[in-house]
Amino acid sequence: MLFACGVGISILRPEPELVATRQIDLTVVEEKPDGTCRVQWSDPYAQRVREEPHRCDPTRSDRLKAPNYSGSHGYGWESGFMYTEGPDQGDLEDLDAGVKFENDGDPGGTVLALGILAIAVGLVGGNLRALPRTLGVEARLVRRAAALAEAAGWTARDHARAMEAARGAGRQAEFGAVPDPELVRALWVLREAGPESRRTAQAAQELSDRLAVLLEEAAPAAGLRNRLRSGPAARAAAETAVAELRRLLAEAERDGLQERFAQTSVDLLRGQDPERAALASEADFDRDPEVYRRLFEELTPREPAALPEPRR
Structure with a gap:
């Protein structure tokens, strides 16, 4: 003015x-x-x-x-x-x-100089006041955590899909002397992924759930616009969440979780090619059918026998 x-x-x-x-x-x-x-x-x-x-x-x-x-x-x-x-x-x-x-004798020049001084003070003061809000932006860290959460989620879903396919095939057919080829193919996928895939999928599910909560709390740190729009309480919670995300990312990098998740997903997706999976599962079943039987029993445990009704 x-x-x-x-x-x-x-x-x-x-x-x-x-x-x-x-x-x-x-x-x-x-x-x-x-x-x-x-x-x-x-x-x-x-x-x-x-x-x-x-x-x-x-x-x-x-x-x-x-x-x-x-x-x-x-x-x-x-x-x-x-x-x-x-x-x-x-x-x-x-x-x-x-x-x-x-x-x-020029009042306009005096007022103009005061206006320029006020603009300079406002710009410097406003930037200094906004500086603490912009220091908490960790966009790259949040993007890395989001990528890890996505990889963990895909691994957990791929394993759950493979388990459901095997259980569904087991409910449709019994494991006799010549089991159903669809059941053998579903069991072959789990056998190729190995017993480690179950532990990896469980860790992926736990990590995905934990990262989902932290990413929601760390939303103000995902960008400058989100940081400026957030209140003091949200910024404080974001700083705590960012610290926890930094710790989880360091542990994941140390343990190679990203690579393990990617490899497990690849192993669990081998059944996507029906012809190749059918040939490979049939050949592997002929070599060691007992392994498939034990795996089937683990996935479809028998229900306990009903107790006889007591006499009156």
Whole structure:
């Protein structure tokens, strides 16, 4: 608002009235090192030679100063501006007074400077106030945790799908001397994945559930926009969740969980090609059918026999 008001005042402020002047030669009668001097000039309007104090340029060449200036009978030389119109006609223009009036008499410039100062203070203060909110952004860490959670979820779902396929085939057919090929193929998938796949799938399910909770709490740390929109309580909870995610990721990297999850999913998806899985499972069953029988019994345990009803 100050900036806009300063601009408006500067635009609406009337321009100072300009008075015509003419540059003339001045004879320097007396001069001090700081530029204070007395000069003479010919006033054509008053038809006489006038002498008054003046402000000379102390940095002009020494050749223009007394007594080095030739043809001046020991006086120096300077130039100035004389008014040719108005009530001050014939007087010298006081440049120092004009500059002072211009600087001190412009309220628009003062308001404009205050507006610029307020804008600078607001920008610096606002950025400093927002700095603590932006320091907690851990977008890369959250993305890594989300990728690990996705891999763990896929492994758990692939194992559950393979187990359900084997149990479903077992409910449809008994494991006789010549079992159903669909049942053998489902059991072959679990046999190829190995007993380690069950433990890996269980660890994947537990890790996926834990990461889902932490990722929800760490949402304010997923990006700058989420961080700025969150309140103090959510940011505090996000910092705790990020610390726990960092610990879990370090443990997962140390134990190679990402690679184990990926390999287990690949092993459990071998049954996606029915023709190849049928041939491989049939050949493997012929080599060792007892292994398939034990695996079938583990997946479909027999129900305990019913107790006889007590006599009345």
